[in-house]
Amino acid sequence: MIREVAFGQYYPTKSVIHRLDPRLKIILSLAYMVATIFLVNSFFCYALLSLFLLSVIAVSKIPLISVFKSVKAILFLALFTAVINIFFIKGNAEELLVDWWIFKIYSSGLISAGRMVFRLILLVMGASMLTLTTTPVDLTYGIESLLSPLKLIKVPVGDFALVMSITLRFIPTLMEETDRIIRAQKARGAQFDTGGMVARAKAFVPILVPLLVNSFRRAEELAMAMNARCFEGSTKRTRLKKLIFLWRDLFALLIFVLIVGFAVAVNYINSDWLVNFIGKPLFDILFFDR
Numbered sequence: 025m026i027r028e029v030a031f032g033q034y035y036p037t038k039s040v041i042h043r044l045d046p047r048l049k050i051i052l053s054l055a056y057m058v059a060t061i062f063l064v065n066s067f068f069c070y071a072l073l074s075l076f077l078l079s080v081i082a083v084s085k086i087p088l089i090s091v092f093k094s095v096k097a098i099l100f101l102a103l104f105t106a107v108i109n110i111f112f113i114k115g116n117a118e119e120l121l122v123d124w125w126i127f128k129i130y131s132s133g134l135i136s137a138g139r140m141v142f143r144l145i146l147l148v149m150g151a152s153m154l155t156l157t158t159t160p161v162d163l164t165y166g167i168e169s170l171l172s173p174l175k176l177i178k179v180p181v182g183d184f185a186l187v188m189s190i191t192l193r194f195i196p197t198l199m200e201e202t203d204r205i206i207r208a209q210k211a212r213g214a215q216f217d218t219g220g221m222v223a224r225a226k227a228f229v230p231i232l233v234p235l236l237v238n239s240f241r242r243a244e245e246l247a248m249a250m251n252a253r254c255f256e257g258s259t260k261r262t263r264l265k266k267l268i269f270l271w272r273d274l275f276a277l278l279i280f281v282l283i284v285g286f287a288v289a290v291n292y293i294n295s296d297w298l299v300n301f302i303g304k305p306l307f308d309i310l311f312f313d314r
Contacts, residue, residue: 033155033156033195033196034155034156034157034158034159034160035086035090035156035157037084037085037086038085039083039084039085039086039157040083040084040272040276041080041083041084041153041157041276042084042157042158043272044157044272044273044276045166045267045268045269045270045273046158046162046163046165046166046267047166047169047170047267047269048269048273048276048277049154049157049158049166050154050163050166050167050170051170052276052277052280053150053151053153053154055280055284056073056077056150056280056284057147057150057151059073059284059287059288060073060143060146060147060150061143061147063288063291063292064287064288064291065139065291066290066291067138067139067142068290069287069288069290069291070139070142070143070146072283072286072287072290073146073284073287074142074146076280076283076284076287077146077149077150077153080153081153084153084156084157086153086156086157090156091149091152091153091156092149094148094149094151094152095145095148095149097148098144098145098148101144102140102141102144102145105137105140105141105144106137106138106140106141107137109133109136109137109140110129110133110134110137111127111128111129111133112133113130113132113133113136113137114128114130114132114133116130119131119132121134155192160189160190160192160193161189163185163188163189163192164185164186164188164189165185165265165267166267167184167185167188167189168181168182168185169267171184171185190246194242197242198235198239201235201238201239202231202235205231205234205235206231209230209231214227214230215227
């Protein structure tokens with residue numbers, strides 16, 4: 025169901041990951057995404073990143089099912105991407121695995137499909153961990169602190185950080201609102217699971233109107249509440265909680281650099297040296313896609 029989407033939600037619990045500096049978590053999350061998308065293309069390196077992410081989930085005390093909920097939103101995209109790679113990526117004759125009618129499946133297509141699925145899953149899970157372990161207020165403080173140099177050129181960093189924080193905060197709220205409207209429409213006899221793709225798309229049109237009305241109403245209520253509390257984002261404001269880089273943040277940074285840096289280094293290390301070090305059979309097993 026839509027209400028099960030985990031992205032943008034905060035999971036309240038006491039853990040070392042929750043207490044880390046939000047600025048560090050934002051930077052490490054971005055670095056993890058960059059490494060997953062651009063710097064790694066070996067299944068062995070993907071396995072290292074997966075073990076690192078699972079370790080972070082275990083230390084954060086967040087149920088694994090809560091993190092996997094974020095993957096449900098991109099399952100269709102992952103399957104569609106995998107099918108496109110499997111049937112449309114061609115290889116040489118030695119790589120041909122299946123030749124049936126107009127369909128030809130090559131081993132290079134399967135490898136490319138596996139890479140794309142791994143990347144999407146690791147990317148979404150890594151991004152969801154940031155919001156699951158960081159409150160919207162801490163995210164606002166972290167973004168504003170990281171973008172503070174832009175204040176020298178008169179960029180309203182505080183307003184920008186507040187808008188991003190409110191956006192993340194209202195993602196699960198809008199999902200819950202959408203699910204509530206769908207259930208209310210079903211109770212009145214609306215059908216969303218029957219008919220073709222066009223019919224199902226048309227069935228969702230009546231949901232947009234009440235969803236937009238409720239969204240504008242929530243935005244107006246939030247603006248009135250902030251105005252009643254004399255909020256002025258453009259002025260210089262003090263902070264009740266100041267962000268301080270502590271020893272645990274340094275320790276987390278070192279672990280991240282060691283594990284993710286090792287995965288990136290292994291991906292680009294000289295193949296001949298690695299073959300001589302671990303042996304050709306083991307190299308072919310671990311890096312057959314290289």
